[in-house]
Structure formats: structure tokens, C-alpha cells
Amino acid sequence: MFVKNAWYNAGWDYMFTQSQKNGLSQEKGALVARKIAGERVVLYRKPTGQLVVLEDRCPHRQAALSLGQKEGDGIRCLYHGMRFGADGKCNEIPGQETIPERACVRVFPVVEKDNWVWVWMGDPAKADEKLIPHAVGPSDPDWNVKTSQMHVKANYRLEIANLADLTHLAWIHRDTLGAPDLTTRDRYTHIKPKFTMLSHAMRTEYYVRSVPINSFLSHLFPPGMLFDLEFDIMHTLPCTWVLHFRAFVADGKDEGAPTGQLVADTWTSQAVTPCDEDEVDYYYSWGASKVCEFAGLSQLLCDNLDDAFTEDRHVLEAQHVRMKEKPNFPMVDIIHDAGPGKMLWLLDKHLKGEAKEAATVTA
Numbered sequence: 001m002f003v004k005n006a007w008y009n010a011g012w013d014y015m016f017t018q019s020q021k022n023g024l025s026q027e028k029g030a031l032v033a034r035k036i037a038g039e040r041v042v043l044y045r046k047p048t049g050q051l052v053v054l055e056d057r058c059p060h061r062q063a064a065l066s067l068g069q070k071e072g073d074g075i076r077c078l079y080h081g082m083r084f085g086a087d088g089k090c091n092e093i094p095g096q097e098t099i100p101e102r103a104c105v106r107v108f109p110v111v112e113k114d115n116w117v118w119v120w121m122g123d124p125a126k127a128d129e130k131l132i133p134h135a136v137g138p139s140d141p142d143w144n145v146k147t148s149q150m151h152v153k154a155n156y157r158l159e160i161a162n163l164a165d166l167t168h169l170a171w172i173h174r175d176t177l178g179a180p181d182l183t184t185r186d187r188y189t190h191i192k193p194k195f196t197m198l199s200h201a202m203r204t205e206y207y208v209r210s211v212p213i214n215s216f217l218s219h220l221f222p223p224g225m226l227f228d229l230e231f232d233i234m235h236t237l238p239c240t241w242v243l244h245f246r247a248f249v250a251d252g253k254d255e256g257a258p259t260g261q262l263v264a265d266t267w268t269s270q271a272v273t274p275c276d277e278d279e280v281d282y283y284y285s286w287g288a289s290k291v292c293e294f295a296g297l298s299q300l301l302c303d304n305l306d307d308a309f310t311e312d313r314h315v316l317e318a319q320h321v322r323m324k325e326k327p328n329f330p331m332v333d334i335i336h337d338a339g340p341g342k343m344l345w346l347l348d349k350h351l352k353g354e355a356k357e358a359a360t361v362t363a
């Protein structure tokens with residue numbers, strides 16, 4: 001089940017190229033197929049550069065329009081050559097004069113922001129750009145941000161739960177984002193997150209005090225040096241997760257905001273897009289402020305996310321298989337389920353709201 005009236009991420013802006021060639025050959029990225037929240041869509045750029053998103057399904061015999069040809073502002077189906085404009089309306093049927101009124105393709109609202117491409121999967125009249133989460137993209141002049149992506153064969157609710165509880169850094173990610181020694185891992189699991197619930201999002205703030213720097217950065221600092229780590233996360237429906245992560249030289253205190261020297265100031269922006277109930281596309285970035293960056297840090301951050309999300313992928317894909325095998329298995333709750341519970345509650349609230357609205361319309 002998916003919330004319809006929401007912005008879903010379709011990837012980074014550079015994945016969609018503007019160029020087109022004559023004939024059947026096209027440059028990679030000219031027509032991009034995506035499956036978002038159960039719907040197949042095709043994305044392309046008009047000659048002006050403006051993005052268009054249409055249902056990837058020809059109204060004639062359901063051929064994939066993404067296999068066709070971009071023509072000016074529109075697209076031509078590869079199978080029998082029907083041509084559609086960016087407004088979704090058919091404007092040519094080879095060998096036929098009249099065009100049936102129903103010969104049109106669904107059009108989805110699309111917005112580019114912070115180098116991300118957002119598609120509205122619900123009622124176009126309700127598409128509100130203010131609901132697009134804040135992120136820090138690679139073109140932000142103050143930050144040096146690198147991007148990447150991954151495909152995961154798991155239900156997106158598992159990703160939501162994974163991102164809403166970072167105590168798993170101590171376990172899944174002990175060799176990457178976390179730390180290998182037991183004392184540090186203990187500190188990662190004894191955090192006291194502050195949750196703030198908003199209409200479409202949950203903010204989570206906490207510190208991990210007096211710990212070695214994350215495993216993947218440990219070669220950059222003297223052994224034994226301790227840090228205070230600050231996490232400030234905005235987790236927005238359906239599953240966009242943006243973290244402002246800062247590391248300070250440890251000030252020796254256990255309470256309050258860190259007061260030591262700031263050694264790393266970073267943003268990571270992550271969007272998990274459900275393709276369907278069994279798979280997600282994950283688009284993410286990580287980068288450091290140009291004020292405290294040194295050569296190679298941002299690439300190191302982003303490369304580390306590739307490693308860390310591969311660790312998550314192994315766990316979540318195996319979990320997904322088991323959840324499907326025994327959907328009614330009596331699971332036990334623990335203290336770290338607070339964040340996942342709140343975020344999934346928010347998702348369910350929106351799902352129920354939309355279901356109720358749909359029932360009222362049909363009644």
C-alpha cells in the first residue's frame with residue numbers, strides 16, 4: 001500500500017538527458033523507465049530541458065512507451081507508432097485519420113529541486129511543492145556532495161524502520177558507520193533520541209558522546225581521540241531521510257550540545273522510493289561543508305554509504321523473505337522500536353486518510 005498524494009523521488013537530475021537523435025537510436029537517459037509506488041512511468045526532457053512524466057503504458061495495447069522514441073515535446077510508441085504530446089494526448093495514429101478521445105496517457109506532476117527529481121503520484125490538483133523535503137544536493141555552493149544509488153529487494157516499510165532507528169549502526173555497520181569496540185557500540189545503543197512529530201515528517205535529534213570517530217574515518221585521526229557526534233534527522237513521508245551529521249572533539253560532558261571543536265560538518269540526503277511491495281530504489285548523497293572539508297572527504301563519505309547500504313541490503317532482503325513467509329509471525333518489541341513505530345504510525349495515518357477519502361468519493 002502506498003500513499004498517493006506524496007512526492008516520490010525518481011532519482012538525480014543528471015540521470016535524465018536532454019539529447020535526442022533521429023531514427024530509433026537515442027542516447028542513454030533520453031527515455032527513463034521507473035516503477036514508483038506500483039505505477040510504471042517514463043520520464044524524459046523536452047528540448048527546453050523541462051521534464052515530462054507519463055504513464056509508461058500505451059493506451060492502444062499497453063506497450064511500454066519507454067521503449068519508444070522521443071519526438072520534440074512528445075513521445076512515439078515503438079509498436080504501432082501512435083504519437084503522444086507532453087500533455088498525454090495522442091496527436092497522431094499512423095494510417096488512421098480520427099483520434100479517439102480516450103487515446104491519452106496519464107501525466108504526472110514533476111519538480112526538480114536540490115538536484116533531485118520528484119514525481120507526484122496522486123491527484124495533480126493536490127500537488128504542493130511545499131511538501132518536498134529540504135535536501136542538500138551536489139550543486140549547493142556551500143557543500144561538496146557526491147551521489148549514488150542502489151536497488152534493494154525489500155518492502156519500503158523495512159527501509160523506513162531501518163532509517164528510523166540508528167542504533168543498528170552498532171551492529172550492522174560496526175565496520176563502516178559504527179565502531180567495532182563494544183564500549184562504543186554500547187554508547188550507540190544507549191542514546192536518548194528526541195522525536196518531534198510533524199504532519200508529514202518526524203524529526204529525530206540525539207548525540208553520541210565521547211566515542212571514537214566512525215570506523216570508516218578512523219584512519220584520519222590519532223588513535224584514542226574521542227568525539228561527540230550530533231545527529232539531526234528529518235524523515236519525511238513516504239521515505240526521504242535527510243541527516244545533518246556533525247562531529248566535535250569530545251568536551252568530556254555527557255549532557256547538552258557539544259562544545260568542542262567542530263571537525264566534520266556533513267549532510268546526507270537519502271530517498272527510498274518504493275517500486276512496488278517487494279523492491280525499492282534508493283538514491284542518496286553525502287557531503288561535507290566546504291568550510292571543514294579536506295580533499296577526498298566527500299567522496300569517502302559517499303563511498304562509505306555504498307558499503308553501508310550493501311550491509312543493510314543483505315539484512316533487509318533476508319528479512320523481507322522471512323516477513324513474506326510468515327506475515328503473522330508474533331514479533332517481539334524492544335525499546336529501539338520507538339522511532340520506527342512512530343514513523344510507520346504516521347505512514348499508516350496517511351494511508352488510512354486516503355482510503356477514507358476514496359471511500360467517501362465512491363459512496
Ligand code: FES
Pocket residue numbers: 058059060061062063077078079080081082
Ligand atoms: S501498443 Fe502503442 S501503438 Fe500499439
Ligand SMILES: [Fe+2]
Pocket residue numbers: 162168172173308312
Ligand atoms: Fe543502515
